[in-house]
Structure formats: C-alpha cells, structure tokens
Amino acid sequence: MFKKLIVIIICLLPLMQFGQDYSALWEGHFSFFNIKKVTQSTTKIYGASENAIFSLDVNSNEIEQITTINGLSGETISTIYYSETYQLLVVGYENGLIEIVFDNDTNVLTIVDIIDKPTIPPTQKRINHFNAFGNLIYISTNYGISVFNLERLEFGDTYFIGNAGSQLVINQTTIYQDYIYASTSNSGIRRAPVSSTNLVDFNNWELVTTGNFLSIEAQNDNLYAIRTNRRIYKVVDKTLTELFLFPDVPLDVKSVTDNLIVTTKNNVFVYDTNFNLVSKVDKDPNFVTDYTSSTILNEQLYIGTKIFGVLKTSLLSPITFEEIHPDGPLLNTPFRIQTDARGLWVTFGEYDEFYNPYTGGGPHRRGISHLINNAWQNTPYEDVLGARSLNYISINPLDNKQVFISSFFNGMLEINDEIPTFLYNQTNSGLESLVLPNNPNYIDVRVGASTFDSNGLLWITSGLIVNQLKSFNPSNKQWKSYTLDAIIPDAFDNNGFADIVIDNNQTKWVAAGYDYGVIGFNESNGNTVIKAVFSEDQNMPSTTVSALALDKRNQLWIGTVKGLRVLYNTSNIFDDDLSVDEIIISEDGIAKELLFQQYISDIKVDGSNNKWIGTTDSGLFYFSSDGQKTIYHFTTDNSPLPSNSIRDISINENNGTVYIATTRGLVSFQSGGSGPLETLDSVFAYPNPVRPKFNIVDDKIKIKNISENINIKITDIEGNLVAEAQSRTNQRYSGYNLEIDGGTAYWNGKNMANNVVASGVYLVMLSDLDSFETKVLKIMVVR
Template identity: 35%
Template structure:
C-alpha cells in the first residue's frame, strides 16, 4: 500500500500585494458566472478568470483580476469564508489562491500544481467545502484537506480502488462523516479516524455516478447522473427517492434554509419539509443558462453563463431580474482590437493559424467609450459570423467598418447596423466553391478616405470602398496569380496611401493607388530575406508601417523589416531583412528569432509593440535595436502569453493587449504628437520624496525641443520629442538625481516659432 500526503513547503506559497502593477487596468468579462459564495453581507461571484464582490445593502461592486494578482487561469471553484474573512479560489490547473480583500493581499498555493505524481489534466478543483477550520477540496484525483486557520495543506485522500485517483465532484459532512460524490459512486469516511488517508478507511456505499451532494436538515441529499434527487438513510446507507427532474442538474446547494437544485433554466427550492416552492424558470423572457444560484431572504441570485449575475425577487408571476455584473466586454477570448480617440472596439473572430474560420461562431462585438462598455449582440449585427476586425472612420468616429470572415463587410453608425455589403449587393466575391462565403479579413482607411479591405480566396483579393460608397475590385493579377488558393487577411497602408496585404503562403501583396501599380514581397524576389519554412513563404501574420515609413512584417517564424516598401512598385531592389541585435556578451542575435508574431503596432515615439503567440509582448525601440519592455504572465497582469491583438489609444498612451484569456491595458505615457503646444502637461507635479518613477511631458508636437533647466538657467536635460511626449528620470544628463527646487520646462516647436514654458517642483 502506498500512502500519499501533501506536506507544506514554505517556498511553495507565494505572497503578493494587489498593488504591484501600477499603470495597468483589467477589462475582463463578467458575463459568464460559474460560481457563487455568500457571507458578511456580500455576494462573491466568480467569472471565467476574475471575480467580483457585490454588496446588496450598499449596491457596491468591487472587481478582482490579474491586475490584483489573480492568476488569469480559469476559476473552477470559489468560497468566501466568514470565519476567516477571505476568499478562497480554486483553478482548473490545481492552483489555490487566498484573497484578503481588505488588506489587498493574495496568497498563492502551488502545491497541487507542482505535484508530479498527478497528471496535469487531473488537478482541477471541482468544489470547496468549509467545515470547522478546514476546507475540503474536491479534485479530479481525490480530496485535499486545507487548514484555513494555518493556511496550509493537510492530508490528501486517494479513495479509489487500491488508493487510485478518482474524480470527486463534491463533498459534504454530517455527524463527523465525510461523504464524497464521485463518478464511481458514493464514498464515506470517518473524520475522526486518524488513518483516513488509508484508502481502506473509505467505504463505497453506492456504485452509481453521483453528481452533487449536500447536507440539509441533518440529512445527506444527493443527485445522480439520471437527474434524480435522493436522501441518504444513514442506518443502512440506502438511498430514498425524492424526485426526478427533466433537465440535467448542474448544482445543488443549501441556501437561506432551503435546498436549491439548479438546472439550465430553472431553480427548484425545497423547504425543511421538502415542500417544493414554485421554481424560477423565466426571467424577463431571458433564455437562462444557469451555473448555480443562492438565495437570501426573498431574493435569489442567479449565476448565468450569458447574462452574468442576476438578482431576482421572489414574487408571483414572471419575476424581473436586475443585472449585477460589472461593466465589461462580452467575452475574454479577444481576437482583434481597434483603438481610436477615446474608444476601443473588440471583435471575437476567429480564424486559425491557417486562416480557416471553421467552426463558425456568432459572438457580437464590444465597444468601450471612456469607461463605459456597450456590447452589440449578434442579432444587432444581422447575425454576422466570425467578425474579425474593426476600422473606425477617421472622418466620422461614430462610423465603424466590421470585417466578417464569412459574411462580408458591415457598416455601423452610432452602434447601429446601417448596411451589410456582400456578394449580393456589391463587388465583394465569395470563394470559388461557395458564392456567399465572403471572407473579409480586415480593412484600412487611407488618407484620402477610401477603405481598402481583404477579400480572401477570391479573384480580386483587395477591394476598395470609395468615398461614394461603391465597392471596387483592385487589379493585382499582374503579381498575384494564386488568388483562389491563398487566403488573405490583415491589411495596412502607409502615409502615401499605398496598401499592403498579408497572405497565407504567398508573401505580402501591395497596391499603389496613385499609379495603379501592384507589387509583391515574397521569398523568390531578390532582396527578400524571409524566414526559411517548408512552404515558399512563411505565413504573414502582422503588418505595420512605422513613422519612418518602414514596413514591419510579422510571420509565423519571426520578424522582418522592409526599409524601402515603396520600392516594390518600381524596379528597385527590395530590402527585407531581420533586425540583428548584439547581446551584452557580444553575440549577434536575430530579434524575435523564430517567434510566432501575432501583432505589431507603432506608438507615438515610433517604438514597436510586438505580440507573440506564446511569449507575451515585446516593446522595442524605433530601430528595433533595444528591447524596452517585455511583458508576460510572470511579470505583468497579462492573463496569457498568447497575445491575439494590440491597440494603442494615441491621445492617452494607453496600450491595450488582447489575449485568449482576457483584455488588459497599460499606460505607456507615450502619446501621439499634437498639432500645437496648447495642451502641454507635466506630471507628476510636484515630484514628492517617495516618487521613484519618471516625469512625463506630453501634449508636444512632433520634433519639439524640450529643455529642462534649474531656476538659474543651468541645463539638466534636453530631448527632441518623437511623438507627443517625452519622459525624464529627474537626473542631470543621466548622471545624478537633481536637487530639490523649481525647474523650468522650455519647449520649442520644430518650426522654432511656437513655444511653451512650464514649471515643475521637485522635493527630495
């Protein structure tokens, strides 16, 4: 017999505070609620990878996400304990976190995660039961005891035949006995037995598949896979039938002195005499998709997978629901982001790495304006599928163009659909085999107001929506003769209005509207040094033109830069090459060698923000020679290292990162250049003794000269702005911190005519 036991390892518990990530903000979805807990006059609701507290008496909501040191992984169980005044969170990967809301503290317990004798797919925390000073964790391998007072793991119980690992769905305790509901039957053990870790101390008293279990009115109730409710006879361990339900039982719990059973769209409530109250089955006409529910006095709180947390008052007739989930996007699985002045659009696509949109999805889009989210559901978008990208009209910020990778191009104004363009009413083309399969991957607006968009697997893969609202085909047949076999998606343009489009296996296609010329950037062309792959060309996954008119190309196997993109339209030799950097040890290295690039965007200082499929985000300098920042799950609130999209709001310097597990933003303080110096700011001001960051001067014009002097005129810093801001580390030319005093910020525009003067006080 082999007995397993968890032993606390002090270094396996990681302490963190909830304020470790200044400048970051989470924008998570609280629509899909999977778990609820209650205590101390508040409701704790778990979303996919974040949670929130709702206090009914105050109508106050507070959220907790990766910005507060949550792991970002999927939450599978949650418990708020009144006795110890903290929230205990269990995750699908076995991680346990304790969050002390009042103290802004998070404790991580990675003992189960690091357990090598348990398969990674069997570490899920399914249920948490609080009993006296312990929490009993039901997992996919057995039961784990956790001391809530000492905050350390106790015994582990492997209760299957021969001490094998079996999935435990839930546990309950009555009269000193612990009952375990498993897919292999109902097990019972005596908590007073000092040898309970021995599997022989456990008895299987029923062989059926038990889904849920709870103690109610000093009796054990349970449900099986046939959706029948039973009460356990403790004398002979027999099961007495109570009721059968027509729908699958998703949860059972005791709340407000009632026994609640939750199905997809109903909540059944039993009192102490097993009298059944009228079930909740229709709320505001909503098609409910419930995970669980709790009750409080005459109020039910429903955890719904599509509508978030709902508050429903007990009353006759059809109840009315109050929506309690915090403001946020529809989903956490972000596909594409588009930022414009004071707004952000989020689409949920998606197509895979081979540009295949199947299986198709219909998910709607989300729109952030200021701090308020609007979610446009599929029915408001003509049920368009696979919406992969958004472009905000530069001349009308209330108008947006949505690309559907199956259903054409949608035009919205003030969040209302006004037109859908497809093969039936425009020059948009379907794929060869299906005329109504209109694969619009993305769009871009050129300086003259025309909208260019990719129309994949069609005879003319680049289309133009002109300012008169007419779709026209762009002829690039002279350079691209594989249009029906090579998908196309992302598209961008330069300051001259030239257009560049990414393809699956044929490189980058280019079009020059001014001279109606087409061009191609691919491996077989002299001067193009694309990464070596099995196909002739790597998959082109990202495109961006920077402020120096260089074309940055992201591929499935690395990064390339084209230093003279307009040469593709002439007979000049192309120059597409990797960025080579020299490490501190003197070794030359290709920047982002063999990394799968997913996104490239350019900020106001011409820095590049580069997203990858599994290595997080890299911010590199204008020429790519210096890595300024790298953000991953380990050193930032990113909920995943799989970055799907990046967008920058140039007026504020906010950088948005979309991932497969959620959306976060970072205040880079790098803004776009202003037209004049009327809005120059200096912050923080004053600089206080405990401040260790940099001073930002923003509201600058492109190329403005910024001089910082002491009050007597001695120069301590000088810099030319690239974009709309500069940052000063409060040193005299990088050598030593300047002394306390008043300093002058003298700004001269690049025309040497416009000027501005600001003061800043530094207190050491």
C-alpha cells in the same frame, strides 16, 4: 494579528506565492456576463466568470472586481468558496491551481501543489468543489480528494479512494453524521469516518451505492444525493429513497441557511429541512438565459447566468429580477481591437491560423463591444444584421462615428453612431462569395484585414476569390477590385490575409496567408505594380506572415510565425530586388537575432516610434525604435496579462494607453507615451505645482502635447541651465534626466549635476526645430 501570522507562515512555504497588485499602471476590461459559480459571505455575494470575480456588498450595493490586475492568474475558474471563519475567498481552477484572496488585502496567494504534482495527469487536476469542515477544506478533484488547512495555509493528505487506491473523479464531498461522503462520476457514493487518521488508505472508504452521481450535500439532519439521471435521493445509511425527478440536469447543489438549493439551466429549486419546496424560480422573459449556480443571502436569491451576470430576486416571491455585474465587454475572448477618439472597439469573431471560420463551432454568432468614455456599450449578435465571425475594425478617419467591421462569413458591417446600419455582401456591393465547384449555391463572403488610406478609401482583403484586394469609397459607395494573381495564381491558393498596412508611397502591404509572405501592391500612378517577399533568398524565415506595421520612418516591420524581419527601404521596392533584414542584438556579449523563431501575432508602433510586439506564447514585448533595447517584456508571471497568447494590440496615441487582447481577456497598460502634435498650442506640464509629497524622481514631471522635432531647455529663474533634451537624442528609457517619448517629455527633477533641484520656479523653453515655433512654461517646485 491573525492575518500578520498568516503572512509569516506563507513566506516559509515553497509551493506558495503572492500575486502582485498591478492596479497602479494596469486596468482590466473583463466580462462578467457569464457566471460559472456564486457564493456568499454574511455581507457579500461573489460571482465568478471564466477567469475573473466580482463581489457585491448587499448593504452598500458596492461592486468590486477581483481580476489579474489584483493578482489572479487569468486561468479558467471552476469553483469558488468563501470562508467566514478565516475571511478569505478560495478559488479553484480547471488546471488544478488554487488561489486565496484575503479580505481587505491587495495580495492573492497562489498555491501550485496540485498543478505541479507530476504523478497526476494534467487532464485530471480540475478542482470541482470545496467543502469546509473545521479548519480544513476538502478539495474535490478529478483524481480524488485533497485536504488543505485554512488556518496554517498548507496541504495535508490526498485520498485516492477508488478500488486498489485508483483515482476517481470526485464531484462533491460533504460531512454528515461523523462521515465524509464523496460523490463520484462513475463509482457511486463512498464514505469514511471523518475522524479517521488513515483516510489515505482506500480500504477505509466503503461503497454506499453504485452509480454516476453529480453531487452529495448534507442539510442539517438530512443527506441528499443527485444522479446523472436527474433524480434526487435522500440517503439514510446505505439506502437511497427517490424524492424528485428534475426536468434538467442539476448543475449546482448547495445548502445555505437551512435551505437546499438545486440549480438547473432553466430553474432554481429551494427546499426546507423537510424537503418542502420553498421557492421555484423559472426563467424571466426579460432575461432569457441559462442558469448556472445560485445562493441565498438576506431572503434574496442570487442566480448566476450565462448572459446577464447575477440575477437578484426575492426568495419567497421570485417575480421581478435585477441584473447585477460590473461594466465590461460581452466576452472574455477578444479577437480584434481598435482604439478611437473616445475609447476602444472590440470584436469576438474567430478563425484559425488557416483562416477557417468554422473552428470552435463557428462561424461565430457574437456581437461587438465599444468602450466609450470609460463605459461599455455592448451590441449583441441579434443587432448586427446577421454578420458572423466579426473581426477587423476600421474607423473612417473623415468621420469617426462611422465604423466598418469585417465579417469572415457574411461580408462587411457598417456602423453609424453606434448602430449597425448596413451589411455589405455579394448582392449589394463589390464583395464576392467564394465559389465551390460542387456546390454553386453556397454563399461565403470572407472579409478580413482592412484599413483606410490617406484619401479616405477603405482597403479590404478577402480570401478564396480572384479579386482578393478591394477598395471602397464610403462617400460615394464606389467599389474597385484588384487581382493579386501575379503572385497568387489561383483563388483557392490563399485562404485569407493576416494584415494590411499602407505606406507613405500609397503601397498596400498585405500579409498573404501562409504561402506568399508579404505582397506589395500599388495602383496609384495608373500602372498597377506588384511584388512579394517570401523566400529564403529574400531572408524570410517563413512564408507565413502573421503581422505587419509601418513605423514613423516608413519602415515595414514584418512578423512571421518564425520570427521578425524589417524592410528598411519601402520606396523603390518595385525597381530593386526585394530583401528583408533581421535585427541583431547583443545579449551578454553574444550576437543574437531578436525574437528568433517566435510566433509573432501583432506589431504596433507608438508615438515614440517604439514597437509593441505580441507573440502567441511568450507574452508582450516593448522595444526601442530600432529594436536594440527591450524596455518591457510582459508575461503572466510579471504582469496582469491573463494569457501569454496575444491576439491584438491597439494604442491610444492621445494618452499612451496600450490595449492588449489575449485569448483570456482584455487589459490595458498606461505606458505614459503619446503621439506628438503639429503645434505647441496645447502644451502643458503636470503636476504643477510640484508638491512635497510628489515623488519627482520616480514619477517625474510630464510635459505633454509637444511637437515631433523639438528642443527643450529647463532653466531656473536666473537663467541657469538645469536640463536639456532634443527629439531623437534624449529618448525615453535612455537614462537622461529629461527624456522625450513621442508627444511627452519626462523630467525627473534633477539638474546638470544630477542633484534634485531646490524649491523654486523653473522655466521650460520649447522650440520646434521645423516650424521655429516657441513656447515657455513655468513650473513651481515645492520641496
């Protein structure tokens, strides 16, 4: 009854909204190794990573995830708190957002009061701490203290407690002996009577002591405060008595079950009510990592870490540790992804838009992750032979257990049967280091975009050298180098390449940095030819090309930092003048350019020749094969994308799963489409039989593993035509009762009169229009 009342109240609140549960078609692939905060209920431990949360039921050991799939925002989490009274989890974010996750509910309540408040600068809205008292929760922020009513789910007052009502960074609050105390970053400890009805008046807040305080926490009859000088003090009235000097800066301080818990990066200290040390946890040699936060439940200590998720150990005998976290990739910052027959490869190396690997503390020492049969296998940096800034992934089509991963600093890593086996560099391969005139000993082998051709040769791009295009034959280890100096005069004129694709004519198309657009290169006839498209005269909106894709018709789709272009004829480009076309669509009767001025980060073509296009700030688009129809436009507002900045897309054509790498994590979408097969040998229909509870109109019957050019007729048992479709005519999303999407056909159960068919047996007759192969399936419909 109480929860129903909450829902009624929520519907009336303008600054709150429910996040939708997307678990039907979406799946999250988040990392839970780096835990920022832990908290507890009476039966569960909650651990928050950068932008996702998991819970552990300590009785059943069941682990559940709470992510953008369940309605979380995907923003960066700063703190969490669980309310046993109201059975909800409160999540605070660095940007001021607050979300509430209700127990046993699929909805997430989003509260935007702070994030939308114009009088507070964006940099000062960070949520630092939640402190519950009665039905209120005091929210410590970088501007002051806000009050939220957990019973009514609404905001109360905001306290600006600095001198003359100025904004202060509040790190933590606590209630002690009828006072609310606040620790500030640079203005000491302040307090006010908690029962006062006028706490908005800064004059009611008195200064207890000056200094820079990280935390303040009440523990039964005691009050403790910790300064940035690593010292903990007992506070009595306005007198501070020093108790202990911690070896490292305390990161998390909380009182749980009469214990005071202080967490530093190297230790956890647990004290009783007399400040006697109950337990001191050092680092375990098997789990060398920094600690971040800790809590206690059932005499067990749960420690958040930066590398191993949550570590569980005995409170009184912290000798052995248990690693706890959901399965997931190494990090929530995927850079490049690539599907294979068994799952998905992920790299986390980075370079910026100017191909600088030193950005953000790089070259990055990060490992790789591989999703294999729905389980993650993670290879840490220590096992990748020293390869830094790992980026593009190419899987050998002749041996899918052999994988080559580009390093934008150390060359190219070869992996066989999941094990990194060889690092190609300037000393043992045809790869080259850039040469600095004033530092000839500097080594920097920048390998970026790569792909295999139909002959099993791996084509590799490399920036800041003369021979920027290379081929490698994995079978005989032979290297060849090619210069692009007909377009790029000097090695240092081009830092790197955004993409490389190879068309049916064996022309290599490379997205050449930020000055030379797209370069077409072909050496297959013994006569090397090269051509580029980058100028306004060739209808290019920018010289900076960011993504390339070749569709099923051998048309080249070109993404730039200022929009989209298509090269419709890739056959005679070395003989003809080269120009590209924009796609013009009609929107409300007005002709517009598709994706005008959008920064396009990636383009992928699915089995139906439809286009998935990612952008850097507008989310993900799914277009029909010609771009004239927008099938989906996913953003953080209408989907579980953790960010509108898309880094990479990869499609599993066997099952239609679309993997999306964003700046804040990895998710996948079950598009339902798949690539066509060469024969009808493995074609099948499901569900079959179709039972009464199945929603045939919306969920549709799928006919899988069809060939590319096919005619499908569905008849009843007496031979009456019920539905018919043909490739390239009855395409999906076109409103037909029977639609074809690559290797899958969809029937909504309706007949030629647009009525749902009656119970009975229906024949599906398939005819390949190229090979004349035929196949007949039977589908039983029970209504």
